[in-house]
Amino acid sequence: MAAPSPSEAARLAEAAAQWLCWDKNTKTSEIVKQLVAEENTGELQKCFGSRMEFGTAGLRAAMGAGISQMNELTIIQTTQGFCRYLEKNFSDLKKRGVVIGFDARAHPSSGSSSKRFARLAATTLISQGIPVYLFSNITPTPFVPYAITHLKLSAGIMITASHNPKQDNGYKVYWENGAQITSPHDKGISQAIEENQEPWPQAWDDSLADSSLLLHDPYVTINKDYFKDIQKHCFHRDINKETKLKFVHTSVHGVGHEFVQSAFSAFDFKPPFAVPEQKDPDPEFPTVKYPNPEEGKGVLTLSFALAEKEGAGIILANDPDADRLLVAEKQESGEWKVFSGNELGALLGWWIFTCWKNQNQDPSAIKDVYMLSSTVSSKILRAIALKEGFHFEETLTGFKWMGNRAKQLMDQGKTVLFAFEEAIGYMCSPVVLDKDGVSAAAITAEMSSWLATKNLSLSQQLKAIYDEYGYHITKASYFICHDPKTIKELFENLRNYDGKNIYPKTCGKFKVSGIRDLTTGYDSSQPDQKAVLPTSKSSQMITFTFANGGVATMRTSGTEPKIKYYSELCAPPGNSDPEQLKKELDELVSAIEECFFQPEKNKLQPKAE
Numbered sequence: 001m002a003a004p005s006p007s008e009a010a011r012l013a014e015a016a017a018q019w020l021c022w023d024k025n026t027k028t029s030e031i032v033k034q035l036v037a038e039e040n041t042g043e044l045q046k047c048f049g050s051r052m053e054f055g056t057a058g059l060r061a062a063m064g065a066g067i068s069q070m071n072e073l074t075i076i077q078t079t080q081g082f083c084r085y086l087e088k089n090f091s092d093l094k095k096r097g098v099v100i101g102f103d104a105r106a107h108p109s110s111g112s113s114s115k116r117f118a119r120l121a122a123t124t125l126i127s128q129g130i131p132v133y134l135f136s137n138i139t140p141t142p143f144v145p146y147a148i149t150h151l152k153l154s155a156g157i158m159i160t161a162s163h164n165p166k167q168d169n170g171y172k173v174y175w176e177n178g179a180q181i182t183s184p185h186d187k188g189i190s191q192a193i194e195e196n197q198e199p200w201p202q203a204w205d206d207s208l209a210d211s212s213l214l215l216h217d218p219y220v221t222i223n224k225d226y227f228k229d230i231q232k233h234c235f236h237r238d239i240n241k242e243t244k245l246k247f248v249h250t251s252v253h254g255v256g257h258e259f260v261q262s263a264f265s266a267f268d269f270k271p272p273f274a275v276p277e278q279k280d281p282d283p284e285f286p287t288v289k290y291p292n293p294e295e296g297k298g299v300l301t302l303s304f305a306l307a308e309k310e311g312a313g314i315i316l317a318n319d320p321d322a323d324r325l326l327v328a329e330k331q332e333s334g335e336w337k338v339f340s341g342n343e344l345g346a347l348l349g350w351w352i353f354t355c356w357k358n359q360n361q362d363p364s365a366i367k368d369v370y371m372l373s374s375t376v377s378s379k380i381l382r383a384i385a386l387k388e389g390f391h392f393e394e395t396l397t398g399f400k401w402m403g404n405r406a407k408q409l410m411d412q413g414k415t416v417l418f419a420f421e422e423a424i425g426y427m428c429s430p431v432v433l434d435k436d437g438v439s440a441a442a443i444t445a446e447m448s449s450w451l452a453t454k455n456l457s458l459s460q461q462l463k464a465i466y467d468e469y470g471y472h473i474t475k476a477s478y479f480i481c482h483d484p485k486t487i488k489e490l491f492e493n494l495r496n497y498d499g500k501n502i503y504p505k506t507c508g509k510f511k512v513s514g515i516r517d518l519t520t521g522y523d524s525s526q527p528d529q530k531a532v533l534p535t536s537k538s539s540q541m542i543t544f545t546f547a548n549g550g551v552a553t554m555r556t557s558g559t560e561p562k563i564k565y566y567s568e569l570c571a572p573p574g575n576s577d578p579e580q581l582k583k584e585l586d587e588l589v590s591a592i593e594e595c596f597f598q599p600e601k602n603k604l605q606p607k608a609e
Contacts, residue, residue, distance in 0.1 A: 004041050012041060015048040015067065022197075024204045025072045027111035028065040054078065054190040056182055056400055060161055060170040060559045063107035070169040071110055075117045075159075076203045078171055079124040081193030082157070085185075087128075088192075090154045090176070097131030099147040099218060101139045102159040103255050103321045104281030105169050113283075114138075114159040114169060121157055121171075123209040127202035132209070133218040138255045138281060140322035141172070142436035145403070146229075147222050149178035149433070163292035163319040164559070166285050179403030179433040183536075227266040229431045230439045235355050236450050240268045243449035246312035247272035249441065250303045252291050253282040254320025256437065263442035272445075273310050275302045285320070293317040293326035294424055296338055300328060304336060314448055314458070318437040324424040325437040327444055329458045337459055342378035342474045342568075345420035347458060348428060348440070349381045350465050351447040352418045353388060366390050370409050372402045372419035375533060375543070376476075376553045376566040381418075383469040383570070390417075396518070396533055397541075397555065399425055403433035422476060422566060466578070471571045473581045475589050478557070478564040479597055479604035486602050487556060487563060491519070491540040494554075494596060507544070508591030514545035550588050554596065563604070565592060 004012060016036050023029040035043050047066025052059050052074065059078060063070045086093050100122050106113035115138075122132040133147060144156040156174035164170070173189070175181050181189075202208050209215050234240070247264075249272035251257040257279040261271050277287050285291040293299050303315045307330065315328040315336075328338045339347070349371055356369065369390040371381045374397045385392035391414075395401035402419040409416050410430060419427040425435030428443045451461050466472065481487050495517065497504040503515045503524075516523040519542070521535040540563075541555040552567040569585045597604060 004045055008045075009041050012044040012048050016044060019048070019066065019073070022199055023065075023073045025111050027109065028071050028073070031065040031110070051193075054081075054186055054193060055558060056180065056186045057398075057558055058170060058172040060164065060168060062167045063112040063169050064110050064167075070117070070171070071112055072116065072120055073199070075120050075171065076124055076199050077197050078193055079121040079157075080196035080200060080203070081191075082155075082173065082189055083125055083128055083130065084196055085189045085192040086130075086155055088188075093154050094129050094131070096152060096154045097133060097214075097216075098125055099133040099135075099144055099151065099153050099156040100159070101135045101141070101144040101147075101156070103141075103161075104138050104283055105161060105166070106283040107167065107169070112169065117159045117169065117171070118157075119206045119209065120203070121159070122215065123206045124200065124203045126209050126212050126214045127200055127205075129214070131214045131216065133216045134209075135222075136217045136219045139219070139222075140255055140259050140436070140438050142323055142432040142434055142438060143222055143226065144172075145174050145178040145180075145434045146226055146432045147218055148174055148176065149431070150222065150225060151218065158321075160321040162321045162323065163290070163294070165290065166283060174434075177404065177407045177433065179407055180398075180400035182400050182404055223262070226431070227262050230263065230429055230442065231266050233352075233355075233429055233439065233443055234267045234446060235358070236446055237268045239449050239453055240446055243269070243452060245314060245445075245449050245452050246310055247445055248275065248303050248307045248310065248312045248315045249273070250275040250278045250300070250315070250317045251281075251322065252288060252293060252299060252317060252320055253278050253280070253285045254291065254318060254322060255281060256318035256320075256322035259322060259438045260316070260318065260441050263438050264445065267442045267446055269442070269445055269449075272316065273306055273312055275306050277302055291320050293319050293324065294341075297336075299326075300336075300338065303328070314445070316441045316444065318441065319424075322437045323435045325426060325440040325444065326424050327458070329448075331457070331459060339458070339462075340474060340476075341420070341422040341424040342380065342472070343462055344424070344444070345373065345378060345422070345426065346380040346465050346472070347447065347462055348420065348426055348443065349384060349418050350461070351443070352428060353384065353390070356415075356417055368414045370406075370414050370416045372405060372416065374398065374402065374421040376555065376564075377420060377422040378472045378474050378568055379551075379570055380465070380469065380472040381420075383472065384465075387469060394533075397421065398558075399427065399434050402427065406430065406433055422474070467576060468573060470573045471576065471578050471581055472568060473578065473585050474566070474568045475585055476564065476566040477607050478562040479599060479606055480562055481602070481604050482561045487540065490563070490597070490602055491542065491554075494542055495520070504544070504596070507546070507588070507595050510550070510588055510591055511547040512544050513547045516543040516545075517541070518543075546588065548584065548588070550585065552588070552592055554592075563597070565589075565597075567592065
C-alpha cells in the first residue's frame, strides 16, 4: 500500500487525537497512542481510513481500534445515531423500547466482547430515557426479532458476526415489524451516526444501566414463550417420542447448544448427542478453520466421528449465532450426504406444505398460502407451488427482503408457510421473520422421524420430490477478491462484452437467452426491459438465462470479499436422468468460470475445497 500523502497523514493524526479524547477503553486507546508515537501511518490508515459503513445488514468488521473497526467507542457512536433515528421515527419509543441480544464473541487484545458491546448499547439508550430489554445471557439471533414482535417493541439490536472469522463482530438492526431493516433506513441511521459522534455524558457509565428501572431482562420470558410458539409446528409428537433415529447436534462453539436441546424437548424428542468439543461457546473457535457450516464437511469432522460412535444417522449443525442450519445424513453405502441449502429448502418446503394440507381440509384455503425464496435460491418451491396451487414469490437476496415481504402478506391476511435461501437459512415459523436455525432443527428432526416410519430417508424423499415436481440441480461457489477495482471491472466487462452496452450472447458452447442486471435495472425478458425486483447501484448482480434451461447469477457479497455465483438447471417432471443434468450443469459452470470470471486474468482465488 502506498504511503499516505502529507495531507492524509495530517488527517489521520487529527482523527487519532480526536479518538484519544473520547475513547475510555484503555486497550484501544493504548494501541492508538503507540501508533501515533511510532508515526505508523500504515496502521493508522487501517484504523482511521474511513468509518465502517452502516448498511441494511448493520455493521460487520474486525474488532480493534479506530473508526474503521468494531470497538466500544464505535458501538457507542453507532447506538447514538440509531437512538436519534428511532426518536425521529417513533413518538412512543419511550413507552415501547428496544431489545438487545449478543453472541459469545470476544477479542481480548482490544478488550472487546459482544456482551460488553451490548451493555454499552443498552447504557447509551437508557441514558436517553429509552427502555431496554437486554438479554442477560447469550441467545440465538432469531430471539431478537421474536422479542420485538412478541413484546411489541420499536426495534432490536443483535451483536453478532454470525459465521465470520473469529476477529470480526457485527451490529445487526431490526425494525418494529420484526424484520431486518431495508433502505432507506440504513442511510438515515448512517447520517445520524455521523451527526452524533461525541459520546454523550453517560454513555460510558454502564453502572447507570444496572441501577435503572428502564433495564429489563427478557431472557426467561422469551425462552419460555418462543418454545411454546414453535410447538405449533409439531404435528407428530407420538412418533417423535418413539423414534429410533438418533441425532447429533453441533453448535460449532457458538450459542446454539442449549436452545436446540430445548427445541428437541419442546417436540418431545430425546436430546440429540452434542459434540462435546464444540458445544460450549468459545470465541476462539479452536476446532474449525472457519466457523461456517456452509463450508461443508470440514466443519463436520467431529460430528461424523460422534455419529459413528453413537450410531446416529442424522447430523444437525448450526452456525455460531444459530440462525442457520446444515444437515447431513448417513447413506446406506456408509457415506455421509451433506444437503445443500437448496436441497434442505426443497425438503422443508415439501414437509411444511404437507403438514399444512393435512391440517386444512378446506380446498379454498390454499389461495391464501404463500412460500418465498430469494432470487439466487433454487426454483423448486415455484415448481411445487405450480402443481399444488399455492403462491410462490421470489425476493432479492437476503432475509431482510423475505422477512419484510412475509410481514406485508401476513398483514393482508395471507398465510406465509415457509421462506428459505440457499445459504442454509430457513424461516419455518412466522413467529420469527428471519432465518432461524433452532426451529428448523426441531422441524427437520420431526420430518426425518416421520419419514423413517415409512422406511424413507431424507435422500430418498428428496428424490421423490424431484421425481414429482421436476429435477432442480444446483451448484454454487465463489471466488475471493480483495480488490474492489478488479470486481467492478469484471462486472463492467460483462456489460460491454460484445461491444458497448452489449452483454454476452454465448458462454463457451452455451447460448445466453436472457439477461437481468439488478445493478443497472435492465431485464431483457420484460416488455419495457426494466427489472421488476428492486435494483441497487451499490452492489453488483447479473443473472444469465441459458437456452438449455440453465440459470446463473453472479453477485458480490455484502459482508465478505467474495464474488459469488449460483447456477441451476431445472427439468420438467419426467426428465429423470439426474446424472446427465449434473454433467451438463458442471459444463455450464466451467464455462462461466472460464469466460465470465476469468480467474487467471483477474487474479481471483478459488474457494478452498
